[in-house]
Amino acid sequence: MAAGRAGEFAAEGLTETLNHLGFETGRLKTGTPARVDKRSVDYSQLQPQPPDEQVRWFGL
Numbered sequence: 001m002a003a004g005r006a007g008e009f010a011a012e013g014l015t016e017t018l019n020h021l022g023f024e025t026g027r028l029k030t031g032t033p034a035r036v037d038k039r040s041v042d043y044s045q046l047q048p049q050p051p052d053e054q055v056r057w058f059g060l
Contacts, residue, residue: 002010015025 002012004010018025
């Protein structure tokens with residue numbers, strides 16, 4: 001089923017167009033976590049996980 005983000009159309013044909021223009025494409029596994037109702041979580045049992053101090057980009 002073709003679909004985009006909420007309220008947006010799917011970007012059908014985008015990958016093929018980019019390949020035709022000479023770009024190399026691939027897929028990333030995002031590992032999107034399941035949605036959880038925040039009222040069901042005991043936050044007192046969690047440990048903070050701060051972000052990296054230095055930004056690291058995907059590309060060079």
